[in-house]
Amino acid sequence: MKISVFRIFLISLFIIIFLIFYKGLNNTNIYTPNFNSEKNIPYIENEIFNTNNKINSKEIFKGNKFYLMNIWASWCIPCRDEHPFLMKLSLLKNIEIIGLNYKDKNKNAKNFLKELKNPYKLILSDRDGTNAIEWGAYGVPESFIIHNKKIIKKVIGPIDQDTFLQIKKIVE
Amino acid sequence: MKIFKITLIIFFIINFNLLNAEEKDLQNKISKNLRCLICQGQSVYDSDSEFANSLKIAIKQKLEEGQSEKQIYDYLKDKYGEWILYDPEFNKNTYFLWLLPLFLFLIGGRIIFKLFNIKKN
Numbered sequence: 211m212k213i214s215v216f217r218i219f220l221i222s223l224f225i226i227i228f229l230i231f232y233k234g235l236n237n238t239n240i241y242t243p244n245f246n247s248e249k250n251i252p253y254i255e256n257e258i259f260n261t262n263n264k265i266n267s268k269e270i271f272k273g274n275k276f277y278l279m280n281i282w283a284s285w286c287i288p289c290r291d292e293h294p295f296l297m298k299l300s301l302l303k304n305i306e307i308i309g310l311n312y313k314d315k316n317k318n319a320k321n322f323l324k325e326l327k328n329p330y331k332l333i334l335s336d337r338d339g340t341n342a343i344e345w346g347a348y349g350v351p352e353s354f355i356i357h358n359k360k361i362i363k364k365v366i367g368p369i370d371q372d373t374f375l376q377i378k379k380i381v382e
Numbered sequence: 383m384k385i386f387k388i389t390l391i392i393f394f395i396i397n398f399n400l401l402n403a404e405e406k407d408l409q410n411k412i413s414k415n416l417r418c419l420i421c422q423g424q425s426v427y428d429s430d431s432e433f434a435n436s437l438k439i440a441i442k443q444k445l446e447e448g449q450s451e452k453q454i455y456d457y458l459k460d461k462y463g464e465w466i467l468y469d470p471e472f473n474k475n476t477y478f479l480w481l482l483p484l485f486l487f488l489i490g491g492r493i494i495f496k497l498f499n500i501k502k503n
Contacts, residue, residue, distance in 0.1 A: 213496070216492075216496070220489075223489070239422065240422060241419065241422060241465050243419070243461075243462045243463045243465070244463065312432075313432055313436070338436060338439050339432060339433070339435065339436025339439070340436055340439055340440045340443065342436065343436055343437060343440045343461070344461075346461035346462060348419040348420060348433045348462065349419075349420060349432075349433060
């Protein structure tokens with residue numbers, strides 16, 4: 211009698227483990243950091259694109275409006291896809307778009323902006339990619355919506371029609 | 383005097399190398415314990431993606447600023463979540479992970495114990 215209780219226990223344990231692994235099969239293997247709480251923006255010195263001047267992020271985001279911090283590079287193909295949406299967003303009144311040029315050559319970046327127009331109010335340059343790490347980004351493109359010095363939304367990957375409408379809703 | 387100078391110079395060169403080596407060791411140790419988010423399944427140390435290369439530079443900068451290993455882990459955990467660490471901490475989300483092997487070990491012990499008892503009887 212004792213043994214059969216033990217056996218039932220073993221079988222149920224096996225079933226539980228089987229279910230856990232079986233469920234795990236359907237999960238995606240690709241991890242994306244989840245964003246569930248508002249975070250403060252990092253206070254770092256950034257080089258301004260195409261100049262030798264530096265600016266602190268405290269100064270950039272001090273206003274009361276919304277900011278969109280967009281990490282981009284001329285070599286990044288999805289950045290081309292999201293560019294029209296950035297242009298559309300730049301027409302909105304209540305939002306200012308700040309670009310962070312990620313590991314790029316100045317010449318290529320300039321050509322990129324000449325070809326597709328410039329939606330950015332200010333462009334910062336991040337030569338070795340360490341500023342992007344301060345922001346908690348790990349790829350290009352990535353965008354952050356900032357309000358009152360807090361990151362309120364994070365878009366990993368290019369901005370598409372859906373995220374564009376979401377951002378528009380937040381801003382308005 | 384000349385010999386003294388030369389030995390002094392050699393002494394300094396050797397010491398500088400040792401200093402660098404120690405720092406590099408710690409740098410490698412940290413980057414080996416970090417998962418790369420771009421090429422998932424590789425450590426930051428192994429990976430050559432843009433993200434991993436930047437992270438290696440960032441780790442070096444932080445070490446030069448005098449931050450400890452734990453401070454760097456905490457900083458990255460705050461930015462990217464606990465997933466970035468290969469060595470997960472013991473908390474309410476991971477207790478199952480840590481205790482399951484122990485649990486299985488105890489069950490295995492019990493099975494063996496049972497079998498021996500049956501044989502004895």
